[in-house]
Amino acid sequence: MKTANRLTPYMFMAPAALIMAIALLYPLGYMVWGSFRDWNPSQTIGEAEFVGLKNYITLWGDPNFRESLGVTLRFAFFVVTFEMVIGVGLALLLDRNIRGMSVLRTLFILPMMIAPVVVGLMWRYMYHPTVGTFNRTLDGLGLGKIDWLGQHALTSVIIADIWQWTPFIFILALAALQSLPRSALEAARIDGATAWQQVWHIKLPLMMPVLIVTGLLRLIDAFKVLEVILVMTEGGPGLSTEILALRISRTATEFRELGVAAAMSNYLLILLLGLTLAMFAFTRWQEARARRVRAAAEEDL
């Protein structure tokens, strides 16, 4: 009877755990298992030859994979940095009661709602060398034309991504700002803090936990972006915009090497897992530090 009682909670959890295991772990396990095989799409996974770590080792020596990884890291770094700065900046500016504010906010988040393929197409035509909006404007102003998707392909792709995803940061940063304790800000104002001091010393530190999670979400997403780049440049010219997600997709469909594609996905997974863990460790450390500071302050009292 006692054992049954002890088991009851687990029994209640069992269905959920089972669904989790099937829905989450099975595909993941399948991918890991596949990455150890020389597997082409015409075979079932059982028919594919087991090759151990060969796919992982080959990838490490493959200059194209390394270049692709470099492009991904650069892309993710720049988009997340710019999006955070612009998004948080906009949120700080718009955190006030202006007439028509709700319309403005809705307008700001529109880009995020557009399907990625449409975003890709839209920007591709805006960047068009002769009939695109940008070059026609530059030409009209008497400035030279820019070879957007040729010589400056990565920058152009980064600009498009910033345009689409800054609103995501903005909307979360705004929500964080509006939920800040007003008492702290009032106290600061009474003590004569300037607007800048309020931002630096009160708003940003208090928003930090939300901002870290937001940044992390964007970072994970930036590592996986595919459609916009596929439509805009197909990874070219050369490999200059071929981010990992695109290389994985090409490896699976064009080169028909599912095992290598799975190994590449696992590298990406490990990278993202490492980043997530680092981010969590950082938040923990920060919380612990805050606790220590608070405890020290209380002791002083």
Added chain:
Amino acid sequence: MLKFLGTTVAGATLALMAGRALANPYAEYEGTTLIVNFPAHPHYNAVMKILPEFTKETGIEVEVDQLPYLKMRERQTLELAQEEGEYDLIAYVVFSKADYVYADQLENLAKYVMNPKLSDPNYDADDLIDGYVYNIGFAGGTKGYLEGKTGSLFGIPYGSETSILGYRKDIFEKHGLEVPETYDEMLELACKIPELEPGMGGVASRAASGHHASHAYLLHLAPLGGRIFDDSWNPTMNSAEGVAAAEALKKIVDCGPEGAKNFGFGEALGAFLNGDTAMFLDTTVVAGQIDDPSRSQVVGKVGWALHPMGARRGSQTGGFGIGIPANALNKDAAFLLMQWLTSKRGDKLVALAGGNPSRFSTHADPDVNAKFPHMATFGEALKHADPDWRPIIPVWGKINADLGTTLSKVLTEDLDIQEALDGVAERTKAVMTEAGYYTWQ
């Protein structure tokens, strides 16, 4: 007596039915529904128009699953690996041939051709264009993908294309230019046109990173005398001919319309349709669009000529073939459809509906020529179609991608051509070693 009469009548009816069955090879399959997988492609759009005719004649229904061609390949890869497939007949891209045949997923057509109940004696297989039959339908011959004594037939070309030179008659007349017949003439003209007509490019060509750049390069490689591999599978794209082909591509792109370095097929065709270039060197499939006033600003201004000659004539062979999946459920009926579509009559019907014919006789047909005057030139071009203009081996996808991205670097980053192609050759050698092509050396 009555009983005897009854039996006689019944017997006579049966005999009559049997006689009818003999006269109509389709009777046995009447009411069957075939599920076929075709690409979204101008030729197959024309096929859709003639399928009702097939159903009317044979009583066999056809349900078509039409997909964009890259999507189609993905779908087929999954479908063909099943035990029982959904498709009775598939259209496949040339480069799928190696994968499907190697994985034993396409029916060898011999047993259908040998079956007197299925095989039409008036089919006239000799009238099918040779280069295409070997390029698309044949497997197991020389090098595994060419004509040869060890090969056999797995599919029939349907919707086949070759390369052709389209030129602006008005521009050529205005400046008294001759239509180029050789590579030297074409390359000279390619850079002369921007001088004569400011703002206009010479030749519209694909050049974007990946298979676009690679395709454009291969178009020049065969006529200039080069090959991707020699007879022992050693990579030869870095030979003098290979370098000349890359130089030709670079010259064409440099003298092309603005933004040409990033053109895919759609943009290159778009540039020609918009009147931004004086020439277009690519597939024959575009002819219909060039004469369509809703898409083209150059209707009636375009003339056609053979793909210029370098060291030899060698236009591309591409497009689609149709074959029966090994896991199909209605194989015999599928063969009947395949035979009907590629018969003399079917080929003419599809040509008149705007498709690409696969028979010599259709290219020479007066009705077809009256409706599409360019057909005679296209027929001439087909005689020079080169089935070995690119290798059709399972690892080609990987080599093709490397070649295409490297050439894109040559075009955009001014990488040294010889050095770039040496790199591709070295990496190709590694891929080929890994795939076992040097096992017997």
